[in-house]
Amino acid sequence: MQKSMLESLRSIVQEVNAVDDLQSVLDITVSRVLEAMSTEVCSIYLREPTLDRMVFMATEGLNKDFVGKISMAPEEGLVGQIVSREEAINLEDAAAHPKFFHMPGIGEESFSSFLGVPIIHQRKMLGVLIIQQVQRRRFDEDDEAFLVTVSAQLAGVIAHAQATGAISIGPNNERPKSALFKGLAGAPGIAIGHAVVVTPLADLYAVPFRRCRDPVEELEFFHECLEVVREDIRALGRKLSARLVPEERALFDVYLRMLDDSALAAEVDEKIHQGQWAQGALSQVMRKHINTFEMMEDPYLQERASDVKDLGRRVLSYLQSANTAPVEYPERTVLVGEELTASMLGEVPSENLVGLISVKGSGNSHVAILARSMGIPTVMGAVDLPFTQIEECEIILDGYNGNAYLNPAEELRDRFQLIFDEEQQINKELEALKDFPCVTTDGHRVPLWVNTGLQADIARSLDRGAEGVGLFRTEIPFLLRERFPSEEEQRRIYREQLEAFAPMPVTMRTLDVGGDKSLPYFPIEEENPFLGWRGIRVTLDHPEIFLVQIRAMMKANAGLNNLRILLPMISGVAELDDALSLIHRAHRELIEELGFDLVLPMIGVMVEVPAAVYQARDLAKRIGFLSVGSNDLTQYLLAVDRNNPRVADLYQAFHPAVLQALKKVADDGHAEGRKVSICGEFAGDPAAAILLMAMGYDVLSMNATSLPKVKSVIRGISIEYGKNMLAQVLTMDCGEKIREFMNAALKDSGRGQHRRNGLF
């Protein structure tokens, strides 16, 4: 019994996943649920947000003529009861319920039993799913549990179909409607531009919808690629024929038959004729067939889905690799992808790139950190964005609030254009602060350093008046290559940084890969990468990589002596001792090798694992300075994946536990006579910077974009004001309240006028 329920659930979800339009999703759902639950009526009501009505959207068993035509207020009837209570209602005699509301004409008079469940997606009430039956009986617990499960699984599919429907071009090619997609603030700023969708290669499920310029040419191209794949398969079949049993050999013939001009290829041809590009046409056809196989009852045939998938991928890779036409980036490109990476950003000419939208990830993901340092407005975690469908769409991106507006109406564009212009003006004003010191009104000096990684960060940082580098993320140049850089290549990269800032200090962090930073040539696949092999754990296991990096840093430092070395992800003294002994060894060996003395740089530890907070004194005793990595420290203290948009609202940078930890590290570091800095994104938030200054942090290191804003705020307050804020905040017990308190305080003191511009 249970197994068949699970099977029905799987097949319903699979079937609806294969269709894109909302009405088909709903129609399939009601008819399959009706079958699976052997009942007489299944209907769906969806909330229409602009009218705020519950619309009768699909039914099996009631009068279909009323579908889409009748609606009720969200609080009306039993549907309203489900909406307001956000839970299931199970009634033996629906008409006897005081909230029962009879909709004339739809034909539900004769049905007594009623079971309805809410459809909720990301805390938002999308609608209600109902089953009914003539015979008076209470649906049992299994029925209720099944319906709740179906609804929970379908909510995401419905939300996605609604989103796709909202932006699709109508049957008469009319202008697509405007739509707002909510995500998370990634990097502040407003961008107005056109979408270019980037997708990983050979993924049939991530091919953007695009029209081809010339269907005849596109067909020719498709058939050329198809012929190459056919020849490949024939060659592979010949090569393996001696080793294969006849049934396995037959598989190659099946593949070839599938690719025959009269089979799958003909379906793809038809879509190309209709104006689609070959990749999109292929992806649609293959996905349909994969789904058909997956839905089959027979396990052998079900398995064939993977053959079709494999075949589809092969053809797609050919189409992709043979498509040598360079991607055209419009003048104002908004790069959109399911999961953007640093190297994808690198493909776009920097003068064309105005904004980024990533379906996955959050404001603390490394790609967002990179975007902030480059000053590119970014929206992360736009989970409902039908990203494959929005190629070339006009987009307004609000990186302050994490909103993306597709196909905006003129008035909206004008409104955002004004904000954009105002923002440019404010930036100009901030630029004027470049040569002024970061000092409070009562003379307390706060050195502001920068976090770097890209080559372009150097100029940006110097332009904004950085006084040093608090964190050079060395993994970034590693990420942009196809193999580990050699010692000499590294030396040159490091020398460039050290020279550009000398005599100002440059803090170079040793390679910090793992987590969400994986090198294409050194992939780390783990169940739980943020708790796995990352940072110092990797480099201590690979001394050959660590030593080369340390040697390159020390050689680059010759004659300049402004290098500091920082060790990431230290969770105990043993790791630190091991790292120190390797550094000392590299130092000794270099002196012997070069024949002249090389200064041993100051060494520091990142405090980003909670254990390091409690061992701050033990760690500090062994080294020259501590630097807090608040991005990771927050995720580990609060047990919130910094990359996961679902829990992004729990990632509270101002959480009292985080503030207490930050204060403890500053106090403990100072108790050992060491300097304490911070290089997490928290330092770049002006409200946070005030608190950190008051805690006694010796250096605040941040992305270059935030630096002038932080400076402007600190120059407007006194240290006394900051200490007073801190004292009040430390008595508060809730991160959200602390953030609100800080925003309000800054606004009151006249520094809130740039709120929208990311100042607070």
Ligand code: PEP
């Ligand atoms: C941090 O964790 O705060 C930090 C600065 O390092 P990263 O963001 O590169 O992990």
Ligand code: MG
């Ligand atoms: Mg970190």
